[in-house]
Amino acid sequence: MGSTHLQGLARIPGAQLTAVMDMDTRRLSGDLSGIQGNLGGPGAAMDFSAVAKHPTVEGILADPNVDAVDICLPTYLHTPVAMAALRAGKHVLVEKPMALNGADADAMCTQAEAAGRILMVAQVLRFIPAYRELARLVKSGDLGAVRWAMFRRRTSVPTWGPWEFDKTKSGGGIYDLLIHDVDMALQLFGTPASISAAGYEDMPHGIDMITAEFCYPEVGSVSITGGWHHTGEYPFSMEYTVVADRGVVEFSSAGRPASVYWSDGRKEVLPGEGPDCYQAEIAYFVECCERGEQPALCPPRESAEAVKCALRMLEARERKGAAVAC
Numbered sequence: 001m002g003s004t005h006l007q008g009l010a011r012i013p014g015a016q017l018t019a020v021m022d023m024d025t026r027r028l029s030g031d032l033s034g035i036q037g038n039l040g041g042p043g044a045a046m047d048f049s050a051v052a053k054h055p056t057v058e059g060i061l062a063d064p065n066v067d068a069v070d071i072c073l074p075t076y077l078h079t080p081v082a083m084a085a086l087r088a089g090k091h092v093l094v095e096k097p098m099a100l101n102g103a104d105a106d107a108m109c110t111q112a113e114a115a116g117r118i119l120m121v122a123q124v125l126r127f128i129p130a131y132r133e134l135a136r137l138v139k140s141g142d143l144g145a146v147r148w149a150m151f152r153r154r155t156s157v158p159t160w161g162p163w164e165f166d167k168t169k170s171g172g173g174i175y176d177l178l179i180h181d182v183d184m185a186l187q188l189f190g191t192p193a194s195i196s197a198a199g200y201e202d203m204p205h206g207i208d209m210i211t212a213e214f215c216y217p218e219v220g221s222v223s224i225t226g227g228w229h230h231t232g233e234y235p236f237s238m239e240y241t242v243v244a245d246r247g248v249v250e251f252s253s254a255g256r257p258a259s260v261y262w263s264d265g266r267k268e269v270l271p272g273e274g275p276d277c278y279q280a281e282i283a284y285f286v287e288c289c290e291r292g293e294q295p296a297l298c299p300p301r302e303s304a305e306a307v308k309c310a311l312r313m314l315e316a317r318e319r320k321g322a323a324v325a326c
Helices: 002-009 057-061 075-087 100-115 129-140 173-176 179-190 277-291 300-318
Strands: 018-023 052-054 068-072 091-095 120-121 146-155 193-204 207-216 219-229 238-244 247-252 256-262 267-269
Touching: 002 068, 002 277, 018 057, 057 075, 057 091, 068 075, 068 173, 068 277, 091 277, 100 120, 100 300, 120 277, 120 300, 129 179, 129 238, 129 247, 129 256, 146 173, 146 179, 173 179, 173 207, 173 219, 173 300, 179 207, 179 219, 179 300, 193 300, 207 277, 207 300, 219 238
Parallel strands: 018 052, 068 091, 091 120, 146 219
Antiparallel strands: 146 238, 193 207, 207 219, 238 247, 247 256, 256 267
């Protein structure tokens, strides 16, 4: 994600890269060729000759030329590094999932408020046209009442490091991957009344799957499903279907552009053009920092709630389908 964020940042006018931090001397030299992300594509050679290069977090946080930090570290480092950055007076953009538990996520929000700094979690779905348009249609009421919704996301287990296979450090595939879809459900419908779930976990083999039901009194069914499917070449995909009184909205990254199938028989392909989603989210963060305005499009308290709901999903799976109250 660091490579992906750097590529997006380079295309944002007025945003200046002043420092980078990595423990790996090869990456710190600018050689990011060995990196591959789900959506961001492969890494590329970066010119770091004009920026400060730090091998430690402490070095970058002590750098007076740094106004904001973009944290693309393993999940278990998100909270301590974000808290240290906020205490150092830096604005913070932190990759998802925000934290490993709700208490840490709440503490990050409280620290940002106390420091008067901007804290934003990189919930990139909010900046992807297919999901942005869905949110517009649902929240505007143009679709009418939503009756059924399904969000699906799946991939092979990432092999960025052994920490991914350690649930105490990554949270596992459900938590690391489906946090996107949890965030989308919260954006569209708010916090559910309860969550039930079933699935299967075999972390040593990179398997961590779930089908969760988010219970909303006003919606017939909202399900979130998917996860990690073994190691190897299993492809990444994401999709959704939302059924409402006035039509169906559907999207799949495997070749079906976001479209509305209106109840009167019309088909409308939704806008899909725009800046790269990572560029868009970072540009929005930069704009919030420049204006001193909290990120209303991606509020950190909602990101904290997504952490709590993801953990409730895991608890519900352990309870073999018994509902967990929210």
